[in-house]
Amino acid sequence: MGKTLNQLVEELKNGDSSVFGQIYEQTYRKVYFVVINILHDKSLTEDIIQDTYLKLMDSIKHYKERNFLAYLLTIAKNLAFNEYNRRKRVILVDEDLDSFRSDSISSSLEIDAENRELIEKALSVLDILEKDVFLLHTLENMTHREISVVLDKPIGTITWVYQKAIRKIRLTLKEDYDEIPRI
Template sequence: MSELEFQRCLREIKNGKKESLKIIYDYYGHVIYSYALSIIKSEDLAKDICQDVFIKIWSNGSKYSNNHKAWIMTITRNTSIDYLRKYKREDIVDEINVIDNKDMIEDINQKLQIKESLALLNKEEREVVILHTISDLTFKNIGEILNKPIGTVTWRYREAIKKLRKRISL
């Protein structure tokens, strides 16, 4: 979604056109959910966060200035952190349903391997990897979201990739 399309949607939302919020949701819903899930580690809470983010987009559109991706991801990050404060980390339990389907079991195994690999990274490295690979943000946008210089973001990403490659080669 281009910057102009996003601004048009915000104007239409302000004028009460709910369909424009759906357009933003269709474009960014999965990215917001994935980023929230990477922080909160609970599928149910990630869904709640996703809803809260869209409520904030709906009600705070007038506060938007520029770079909609960074703005949306910052809202997602801050909302997720608020949830972490509300629901202490030790109270959040990972949810894995028992499934007999072979394909689903393989999918779960793959997700567990990815999760185990990401667990090797520190919080900052994990956040940069997820924002760059899953959310498809540039290092510049990630720097804006995390309030870090682009050099620091790039360095963290490279260090994280080194760790992940080392893990994969074992």
């Protein structure tokens, strides 16, 4: 007779990694069905399952619960929901960002040639991240929190990058204007 899941988990917790395959075999289908029902994508589901078992291996020493399957499925659900939310919130994919950067000024604002030149000059001093953050915030009216999700950066970084972009733009515009409009 084979060992129970709880016995295998105890052995894994005590450092016997040879039982991992048996744990995997006993739990894979349940983990798969939980994740596929959240993500509805087989390839992504396989990635999340792999991450689930990697996270399990990293955290097994700290496992104290009695219901191992609930613990494992909670890891899987959390990873799947995180991935689902990350993908749901991504408004612009990478290749769209390039066209967004170049088209955003002309499509979002009706401006004359002189002002267009000035805006392009101001934006030219920004690096790619600064430009993305600035345009997403000012033209798309996204919050810093939304931008942090889209660009997969901490909110503190987004806030700092935005402030840095504003300072650079103001310095650039100062050369052409005595009084700089509030951005």
